[in-house]
Amino acid sequence: MPKRPVSNPLALAVLSCVWERPMYPYEITTTLRERGKQDSIRLNFGSLYAVIRSLESHGLIRAARTEREGNRPERIVYEITPAGMTEALDWMRDLLARPVKEYPDFEAGLSLLPMLSPQVARKCLEERLERLDAEIRARTELEETSALGLPELFLIESSYRVAMQTAERAFVAELLDRIERRTFGGLDLWEGLHEALAAGTPRNEIAAQLAARLGEEGGSTLA
Amino acid sequence: MPKRPVSNPLALAVLSCVWERPMYPYEITTTLRERGKQDSIRLNFGSLYAVIRSLESHGLIRAARTEREGNRPERIVYEITPAGMTEALDWMRDLLARPVKEYPDFEAGLSLLPMLSPQVARKCLEERLERLDAEIRARTELEETSALGLPELFLIESSYRVAMQTAERAFVAELLDRIERRTFGGLDLWEGLHEALAAGTPRNEIAAQLAARLGEEGGSTLA
DNA sequence: CTTCAAATACTTCACTCAGAGTATTCTCCA
DNA sequence: TGGAGAATACTCTGAGTGAAGTATTTGAAG
Known part of the structure; x- marks a missing residue:
């Protein structure tokens, strides 16, 4: 996959601005902020000026x-080039058509789940559930009161976010439920592990037991 | 929110390794790879050595x-400190309990959707649908044949990924459906915009029309 | 009429990170 | 026995990134 000359999505947002009309950097920032793009695309000055360069x-x-206006620093007004238009369109097609692997924090946390004891993990997941509910509620209320009054076309990224949060909520709720009802595969092992840990059983002994219960492959799989 | 001393999730994975037993950097890499952590946590040498430092x-x-083994470079074996254990536990609780705002590429693409014509956008979304299906199918087949044979506890991050992909699939399918059935809010406007663009209407005129149709707030909202 | 906060418009810097590159050693096949 | 390739074990580099800092101007309150 031949990487893009500038890979930061902020660059695409910049291209979308100067496509409309020539702008100077700070004007681009404020335009993007007005349109709420900073909720979908990381936007900060350090990156903006680097990306423009x-x-x-x-x-x-x-x-x-x-x-130049008064004694303010000079503004450089940028315009898009034909190559820029091609790049922007191509990039957009790519973003929509090809799913890319991302690395959300929560997935990282889940992948190291065995580190926490089942009790602590449950507490944490319950807290997450509450926080997710609060976020979803806030977002849907906002959309219902329709303080923005924009057609869906301009709010689609927000619907996406809500859809993803709702799915995550369902996932967490089900996971908690399965732990509660003890239908979560490996729960005994998990509990045993942390009991041994709490009892001060030596690490290598725990690893050996774990390896035995997991079958053949030599490596311990504590976390 | 007082940020962590080392923020890369790879650092947490490293802590989880040296918690089990002292290891040298390259050993950590291979351990993490064996356990499939590189699917959930970005792992590469550049970051690994930086993170360890x-x-x-x-x-x-x-x-x-x-x-030292033969003529190979000397290995430095690292062990976890009490502060490291505290940090690792605290970090884990954080990852599980608090949803953080992320910036997936697809969301960025959606937020600039009006840049593409409705026809092109549809084509791209259809392609995404197919690719998502392929990924989900591959993953669930893998889980069914259970080539791994591990209890759920150690595969939970993979279930999460599938759950999220499935939700995204549903979102894209619904979006496409709404466009097809013309119940997608702003579709007329979107089409009109790109017809004007194709007809070579001057940019400022388009912007003016758009602003008029969107109501009061002065800014044009092309993309 | 003065002062103080907010807005304007960037610049700088220390850090992080991904990818590519490097150099050695082991393994296996002919 | 000789050479290809995989595995081992890093190092380097350039491109972000985020947070903080700078300097001017406008607006509103007192």
Whole structure:
């Protein structure tokens, strides 16, 4: 996969702005913020100016003119180039058409779940459930009162976020339920592990027991 | 929120390894890979060595001893410190209990959806649907044949991934359906926009029309 | 009329990170 | 026995990234 010349999604947002009309960097920031893009695309000054430099050096945008207002720093107004338009369209198609592997924090946490005792894990998951509920509620209320009044087309990323949060909520709820009803595969082993740990059983003994219960492959799989 | 001394989740994975027993860096890599953690936690050498240096400088791990085998580079074997254990547990609780805002690529793409014409967008979303199906199918087949034979406890992060992919699939399918049946809010506007663009209507005129149809707030909201 | 916060418009810096590159040693097959 | 390739064990580099800092101007309150 031949990587993009500038890989930060913020660059695409910048391209989308200067496609509409030439803008200077700070104007791009405020435009993106007004439109709520900072909820979907990481936006901060450090990255913005780096990205603009990089876009320019790759010929995707170019300085159109400079302005000055009072004693403020000079503004450089950028415009999109034909190469920039091609790149932006191609990038958009890519983002929509190809799922890419991401690394959400929660997945990392789940993958190391055995580190925590079942009791502590349950407490944490219950807390997560509450927080997710609160977020979903806040978001849907906002959409219902429709303080924004925009057509769906301009709010679709927000619907996506809610859909994903709702799915995560369901996943966590089911997981908790399965632990409670003791139908979660490996629960005995998990509890045994932490009982041994609490009892001060030596690490290598625990690892050996675990390996035995897991079957053949030599490696201990504590976490 | 007082940030962690080392923020890369890879650091937590490293802590989980040296908690089990002292290890040297390369051994940590292979252990994590064996256990499939690289599917949930970004793992590469550049980060690994940086993270280990950082963990050491923050007193969360320390060099226990050095080894040498033949003419190979010397290995430094690291062990976890009490501070490291505290940090690891605290971090785990955090990961499980608190949802954090993430910035998936697809959300970025959706937030700039109006850039693409409805026809192109549909094509892309259809492609995504197919790819998602393929991924979900591959993953569930793998789980059914149970080539791994591990209890759920050690595969929970994979179930999570499937749950999220399935939810995304449903979202995309519904979106496509709504576009097809023309019940997607703003579809007329979206089509009109791209017809005007294709007809070569000047950018500022388009922006003005758009602003008019969107109501009061002055900013054009092309993308 | 003054002062103080907020907005404007960036710049700087220390850090992190991903990918590619390097160098040695082991293993296996012919 | 000789050479290809895999495995071992890192090092380097350049490109982000986020947080904080700088300097001016406008607006509102007192």
